[in-house]
Amino acid sequence: MTIKLLLADDHAMVRKGLQVFLSTQPDLSVVGEATNGQETIEKVHACAPDMVLMDLNMPILGGIETTKQLKLSYPAVKVVVLTSFSDQDHVLPAIRAGAKGYLLKDIEPDELVRAIRRVNEGYVELHPEAAVQLVNVLASQELSPDLSRDSTPATAKSSPYELTKREKDVLRLIACGMSNKGISEALFITEKTVKTHVSHLLDKLQVTDRTQAAIYAIKHGLGL
Secondary structure (H helix, E strand, C coil), X not given: CCEEEEEECCCHHHHHHHHHHHCCCCXXXXXXXXXXXXXXXXXXXXXXXXXXXXXXCCCCCCHHHHHHHHHHHXXXXXXXXXXXXXXXXXXXXXXXXXXXXXXXXXXXXXXXXXXHHHHHHCCXXXXXXXHHHHHHHHHCCCCCCCCCCCCCHXXXXXXXXXXXXXXXXXXXXXXXXXXXXXXXXXXCCXXXXXXXXXXXHXXXXXXXXXXXXXXXXXXXXXXX
């Protein structure tokens, strides 16, 4: 099944780069482009995309307000924020507005594709830096969005003591917002090994993604 995408960004070079790369993926199709929030809403109506890759800093109507309006008028259309901002003032309003993903523009191309597919399946995808902002709020119970189709980390059955020492090391760094590459450099292990540890700890904690694992870590005293 092809995932239909709408690109919303006021920079032509960004849209062109995304269009060229995404067109190489057999299951992705760019059905439209928009240069501002108002045009995004109009193009969603005209092109009926499954997902919008949304910049936040756009003229006429910004990305957060556009996301709010899309959630009200086109609830089936998923919004993935693709921006340069990772601070709390942008991350939290975007998630509250209804974004199902929050990614930074320095994301690796293959990671972007993976995130698009995951969001299309019903999950939330967050860049590590954005995840830290959200985790801090969730840990203090100021915000409780539905992070995935499954249960939240608070219902996880596993004790942190069931993790190996290395898995707990990886979990702590996930809670700090580090990527797999950053974790591999910090622990002097290969990125492939990090991915294996992440897979194992997600399975043990019975959570579906890194954000839930980070929340679990903080709630159980394994964070910063």
